[in-house]
Amino acid sequence: MTSTLGYALLGLLARAPATGYDLSVRMRRPIGYFWSATHSQIYPELARLEAAGLLRHTVVDGAGPRPTKRYAITDEGCRELRDWAVSPPEPSAERSTTMLRVYSQWLADPAAAIRMVEQVHSMHRSRRAEYAALEAEAAHPDPGGDRSAFASYATLRAGIESENGALRWCEWLLDELRGDGTGSGDLPATPDAAGGTYPGRAD
C-alpha cells in the first residue's frame, strides 16, 4: 500500500517534523545515502500518507503563496514504518548505466574508454571525500546509545564502503586498460585511502 518513497519520508519524519520543502531539500541528495526524490514526487506523496493516517500536518508561517504545512508522523505511521524496516528484504535489482557503458566499450577506441573510466573514477573520489567529511563530523556513535544516530551512521558507512569498492574497481580497470597489469589478476592495493578505511583482507 505505502510506496518506498513513502517509507523514505516517514523515515525522515520519524526523526523530526518537517515541511514538504524541508524534505525535498534533504532528498535532493540521497537520504541515508541510498534514496532520492524531487518535490514534485514528495508533495502528492505527503497528501497520500496523510490520507492514510500516517502523518498529520499543522499550518505554520511561511514564505510561499500557499499555506506552509509542517508534517509530523503519527503513532500509526511509526508502527507501519517500524514493521516495514525489519520485514524481509526483497532481492533488489542493481542498476548502473555506467556498468552498461563499460559492457559495450569494447566497440570504441581504447583511449576514449580510458578517459571515460577516469571520469567515473574522479566522480567516486569526490563522492567519497564528501562522505568522509560527514563521517569525521559525526564520529562513531554507540549502537546502544542514540539508535537513530547510529542508523544514520550505518548507512553512511555503507556509502563509504560502496565508494571504496567502486574506486578499487576503477583503479584495477584502468591498470588493465593501460596495459600496466602485472598479470596477477588481483586487484591492486590503493595507496591513497583518504577518509573511510580500506579494510584488511582475510588471509
Added chain:
Amino acid sequence: MTSTLGYALLGLLARAPATGYDLSVRMRRPIGYFWSATHSQIYPELARLEAAGLLRHTVVDGAGPRPTKRYAITDEGCRELRDWAVSPPEPSAERSTTMLRVYSQWLADPAAAIRMVEQVHSMHRSRRAEYAALEAEAAHPDPGGDRSAFASYATLRAGIESENGALRWCEWLLDELRGDGTGSGDLPATPDAAGGTYPGRAD
C-alpha cells in the same frame, strides 16, 4: 532519444543476434550484472529500435503462435552504441530499499533488526558465490585479446567487488548490533572470503 534499456539490448545484440525471447531470458538476471528487464518492456523496445534503424530482424522457425524474429544490430546501431558507451557518465542516484530499511530500524526491536540484517547478509553471500562460480569459468581474459569478453569480465568483477563490500558492511553492522564491537570503529577482517578476492588495505 534511445533509452537506457535500448542500449542494454544493443549491447547484447552487438555480441550476437538473438530473439526477443533470448534477450528476455538473459535480462531476467542482470546483464553485465547491473541491469535487468522483463519481456513486456523488451518487445516494444525492440520495435522502437528497429524503427530507428538500429536493428533489423529476420523471421525464423520457432514455437510461438506469432512469427519468431531474430534481431541483429545494424552498423548505425553499432555506431550509436559505441558513442554512448564512452560518453560522459551522469552521476547516478544510488537506490537501495535495504538501506532505507536500516535507516529506520532504530524504531524496532533490536533482535528483529539483527534477523533482518542476517537475511541481507545471506543473500549477498549466495549472490557472491554465484558470481565467483562464473568468474572461475571464464578465468581472466586479456584486455588486449577478445575485448568483448574482457568487458563482460570487468562488469562481473564489479559485481564481485560490490558483493564483497556489502558483505563486509553486513558483518561490521552485525558485530555492532550484537555488541561484539571491539570499540575500534574499524571494519573487521573477514575470515571466509570464498571466491572473489578481498583486496589488501593501503597501509
Added chain:
DNA sequence: CGGTCCATGTAAGATGTTACATGATTGG
C-alpha cells in the same frame, strides 16, 4: 530590477511492473 531562496502544487511524459492473452511442443 533581476536572481535566488522560500514554499507549494499540477501536468505531461518516460520508464518499470504486473497481469492478461494465445498456442504449439515436450516431459513427468
Added chain:
DNA sequence: CCAATCATGTAACATCTTACATGGACCG
C-alpha cells in the same frame, strides 16, 4: 493430463523525471 518451455504481444498501473505555474522576501 498437467506443467513447463518456447515465443510474442497488449493493457493497466505505479513510479520517476521534467516542465509549468504562482508569489512574497531579500540581496546586490
